[in-house]
Amino acid sequence: MATINDNYLKLKAGYLFPEIARRVNTFVAEHPDASIIKLGIGDVTEPLPAACRTAMIAAVDEMGDRASFKGYGPEQGYGWLREKIATHDFQARGCDISPDEIFISDGSKCDCGNILDIFGSTNTIAVTDPVYPVYVDTNVMAGHTGDANDQGEYDGLVYLPISADNDFTAEIPSTKVDLIYLCFPNNPTGATATKAHLQDWVAYARAHGSIILFDAAYEAFITDPALPHSIYEIEGARDCAIEFRSFSKNAGFTGTRCALTVVPKTLMGKAADGSDVELWKLWNRRQSTKFNGVSYIVQRGAEAVYSPKGQAQIQELVAFYMKNAHIIREQLTAAGIQVYGGTNAPYVWVKTPHGLSSWDFFDKLLHACNVVGTPGAGFGAAGEGYFRISAFNSRENVNAAMQRITETFKA
Ligand SMILES: *Cc1c(COP(=O)(O)O)cnc(C)c1O
Numbered sequence: 414m415a416t417i418n419d420n421y422l423k424l425k426a427g428y429l430f431p432e433i434a435r436r437v438n439t440f441v442a443e444h445p446d447a448s449i450i451k452l453g454i455g456d457v458t459e460p461l462p463a464a465c466r467t468a469m470i471a472a473v474d475e476m477g478d479r480a481s482f483k484g485y486g487p488e489q490g491y492g493w494l495r496e497k498i499a500t501h502d503f504q505a506r507g508c509d510i511s512p513d514e515i516f517i518s519d520g521s522k523c524d525c526g527n528i529l530d531i532f533g534s535t536n537t538i539a540v541t542d543p544v545y546p547v548y549v550d551t552n553v554m555a556g557h558t559g560d561a562n563d564q565g566e567y568d569g570l571v572y573l574p575i576s577a578d579n580d581f582t583a584e585i586p587s588t589k590v591d592l593i594y595l596c597f598p599n600n601p602t603g604a605t606a607t608k609a610h611l612q613d614w615v616a617y618a619r620a621h622g623s624i625i626l627f628d629a630a631y632e633a634f635i636t637d638p639a640l641p642h643s644i645y646e647i648e649g650a651r652d653c654a655i656e657f658r659s660f661s662k663n664a665g666f667t668g669t670r671c672a673l674t675v676v677p678k679t680l681m682g683k684a685a686d687g688s689d690v691e692l693w694k695l696w697n698r699r700q701s702t703k704f705n706g707v708s709y710i711v712q713r714g715a716e717a718v719y720s721p722k723g724q725a726q727i728q729e730l731v732a733f734y735m736k737n738a739h740i741i742r743e744q745l746t747a748a749g750i751q752v753y754g755g756t757n758a759p760y761v762w763v764k765t766p767h768g769l770s771s772w773d774f775f776d777k778l779l780h781a782c783n784v785v786g787t788p789g790a791g792f793g794a795a796g797e798g799y800f801r802i803s804a805f806n807s808r809e810n811v812n813a814a815m816q817r818i819t820e821t822f823k824a
Contacts, residue, residue, distance in 0.1 A: 418554065418556075420553055420554050420555070420556045420558075421553075421554060423553050423558065423559075423560050423561060423567070424550055424553055424554070425561050425565050428565070428791070429546070429787070429788070429791030429792075430791075432791075433453060433775070433785065433787065433788075433791075436775070436776065436779060437449065437779065437785055440779055440780065444783075447783045448783060449779075449783050449784075449785060450783065450784050450785070450806070450810045450813060450814040450817075451785045451806075452741075452784060452785065452786050452802045452803050452806055452810075452811070452814055453785045453786050453787045453801070453802075453803060454803060454805065455600060455760075455803060455805065456667050456805060457661070457662060457665045457667050457734075457805050458805050458806050458807060459665060459730055459733060459734075460665065461664070461665050461666075461669065461714075462664060462665065462717075462718070462723060462726035462727055462730060463722070463726060464717040464718070464720055464722040464723035464726050465664060465666075465669075465714040465715070465717045465718060465723060465726075466714070467717065468713045468714050468716065468717035468720075469710050469711070469713055469714040469717075471713070472709055472710040472713035472714070473710055475709075476709065476710065483709040485705055485706065486706045486707075486709055486712070487706060488700050488701045488704055488705060488706050489513075489515075489516050489517065489697065489700060489701075489706075490515070490516060490517025490518075490673070490706065490707065490712060491517070491709070491712050492512060493716060494517060494712050494715055494716045495512035495513070495515045495517065495673075496512045497716055497719040498512070498515050498673060498719075499511055499512040499514075499515055501719050502642075502643070502658065503643060503645060503675075506642055506643060506646055507646060508643050508645035508646055509645065509651060510643075510645055510651075510675055510677065511678075513678075514675055514676060514677050514678055514693065515673050515674075515675055516673060516674045516675075516676065516696065516697075516700055517671065517672075517673050517706070517707050517712060517715075518671075518672050518673060518674060518700075518704070518707065519670040519671065519672065519707050519711075520659065520661070520670055520671075520672045521628065521630050521657040521658065521659040521661070521672040521674075522547055524657050524672060524674045525545075525547050525548060525551065525594075525626070525628065525657055526547060526551035526554075527699070527703075528626065528655065528674070528696070529551055529552065529555045529557070530699050530703075531682070531692060531695040531696055531699055532592065532624075532682065533682075533685075534555070534556060534557060536557070536591035536592050537571060537589065537590045537591050537592070538552055538557055538569075538570055538571065538590065538591065538592045538593075538594075539570070539571040539572075539573055539586060539590040539592070539593045539594070540570060540571070540572060540573070540594045541572075541573045541574075541575045541583050541594070541595075541596075541599075541793075542566075542572040542573065542574050542575065542792075542793035542794060542795040542796070543575065543601055543602065543789060543792030543793035543795055543796035543799070544594070544596075544792060544793050545594075545596055545600050545601070545628065545792075546792065548594040548626075549567065549570065552567075552570065553567060557569065557570075558570055564794040565793070565794065566793075566794060571586060571588075571590050572793070572794075572795075573586065574795040575599075575602060575604065575795065576795055576799075577753065577764065580604070581599065581602045581604030581753065581754075581762070582604065582606060582610050585613055585614065585617045586617075589621045589623070590621070590623055591621075591622075591623050591624065592623065592624055592626060593614065593618065593623055593624070593625050593626065594626045594628070595611075595614065595625055595626070595627050595628065595644075596627075596628040596630070596631075597611075597627075597628075597629070597631075598631040598632070598634055598635060598754075598757050598758035599631075599754070599758065599760075600630070600631065600758075600760060601760055601762060601787065601789065601792045601796070601801040602753060602754055602760070602762040602799075602801075603738075603753060603754015603755050603756075603757070603758035603759075603760040603761060603762050604753065604754055604758070604762070605635065605637070605640050605757045605758065606640070606641070607639070607640065607641075608639075608640075608641050608646065608647065611641055611644060611646075611647045611650075612647050612648075615644070615647045615648070615649050615650050615653055615654070616649075618653035618654070619649055619652060619653050622683070623653065624653055624654065624655065624680070624682070624692075625644060625650070625653055625654040625655070626654075626655050626657070627643075627644040627654050627655065627656045627657065628656075628657045629642065629643060629644070629656055629657065629658050630657065630658065630659045630661065630662055631662055631758050631759065632658065632663075633662065633663035633727065633731050634662070634663075634731055634734070634735060634757055634758050634759055635757045636735065636756065636757050637756070637757055640757060643656060644656050645675070645677075651677040651679045651680065652677075652679050652680060652681075653680070654677075654680070655674065655675065655676050655680065655692070656674070656675040657672070657673075657674050657675075658672060658673050658674075658675070659671075659672035659673075660672060660715050660718060662759065663718070663727050663730070663731060664715070664718050664723075664727050664730070665730060666711075666714075666715070669711055669714060670707070670711060671707055671711050671712065671714070671715040674696070676692055676693045676696045676697075677693065678691060678693045680692045680693065682695075733808075734759045734804045734805060735759070735804065736808075737759075737804035737805075737806060737808065737811045738755040738756070738758075738759055738760075738761055738804035739755070739756075740808075740811055740812065740815060741755060741761045741802055741804060741811060741815060742755045742756070742761055744815035744816075744818065744819050745761070745763060745802075745815070745818065745819075747819060747823075748818060748819040748821075748822040748823050749766065749822060749823070750763055750764070750766050750818075750822060751763070751764035751766075752764070755804065759803065759804040759805055760801055760802070760803055760804065761801070761802045761803075761804065762789070762799055762800075762801055763786075763799060763800040763801070763802055764798065764799060765789075765798050765799065765800055766822065768798075769798075770790070770797065770798065771788035771789045771790035771791070771796065771797055771798060771799060771800055772788050772790065774788070774800050775787075775788045775800065777821075778800075778818070781817075781821045782814070782817035782818050782821050783817065784814045784817060784818060786800050786801060786802045786803075787800065787801040787802075787803070788800060788801075789801060
């Protein structure tokens with residue numbers, strides 16, 4: 414019989430969201446008339462911007478005409494999209510990134526996992542705790558860890574705790590790690606990184622020959638003009654960082670699928686024989702071999718994000734969610750609940766009141782308010798005592814949920 418990749422058996426079988434669903438289903442079975450409001454999911458709710466839809470419809474028509482039909486496109490993405498991204502997202506912010514360092518893909522989630530293809534198997538890997546679970550699970554699948562303990566922490570990974578005690582920014586490790594996952598603005602905590610903090614990371618990475626895997630999926634939600642949107646705003650980052658970006662959250666592409674990964678040509682890794690190898694070459698080879706590009710139609714939709722209309726529409730979309738985040742912060746604060754995040758990110762990270770555990774607070778919100786959020790402990794041991802509330806919802810649902818919570822928790 415064929416053998417399997419035993420590393421999959423180490424995975425903590427998708428505990429968080431199935432457990433949420435189980436508790437919600439039990440409650441609904443007992444209270445069939447309850448109107449549940451879900452503020453737990455990291456998915457957008459508002460429709461695709463008109464500029465993107467118009468561009469995709471035109472692209473569909475091009476595909477219907479023999480003269481303008483497109484077959485396989487470049488595996489790295491069309492030049493016209495990569496140029497717009499380089500100009501608008503990077504060069505306009507002073508980042509020295511060229512179009513051919515940008516690889517278009519069908520999602521940051523896949524890129525975060527796939528990037529491990531080009532790295533060796535003996536790297537020391539650091540993640541924050543709490544963390545976006547994809548960074549951890551993809552390393553488990555790749556055999557880069559041992560088993561998990563009772564808290565869900567895997568042997569072999571370096572966990573960098575983030576909490577209110579350190580302002581939700583991890584301390585730079587005192588030992589050498591080879592790969593570091595950073596996500597700013599952060600999912601799940603909504604925390605941001607200042608330029609000074611990223612400068613410390615870049616200095617650390619350059620001193621140790623480490624590589625920062627920087628997830629900027631939420632950069633569009635930054636409202637504070639002093640905060641960096643890209644790791645490449647930091648001098649020297651071209652030599653130590655890969656950046657992931659996505660159209661999922663800024664332009665509502667979670668179901669449409671388009672993202673990008675930046676691999677600077679100056680970025681090097683070490684081969685077994687001790688020589689330095691350009692990671693760009695490896696990623697280009699990996700994508701050319703295992704990927705056949707994103708649909709022409711979708712890339713035209715993504716390109717429209719950079720048109721004047723598209724820019725105005727995505728700004729409106731982001732502002733809509735950020736108004737939700739503002740309402741959540743204000744109402745919870747008024748109810749005497751301590752909140753973090755939610756000013757430069759679509760997530761509000763709540764300190765559970767009265768010393769409740771993450772899951773006890775989950776149950777209380779579900780039973781007393783019929784509101785569903787995400788227990789912080791589900792994102793890592795250091796998330797215990799916290800709770801994530803997402804701003805991705807309709808205004809009506811956010812207002813209704815906040816009214817229920819304030820009525821329940823107001824002294
Ligand atoms: C939503 C999200 C992404 C984007 O994933 P896609 O696959 O591009 O939809 C990436 N990183 C984090 C932390 C996210 O929350």
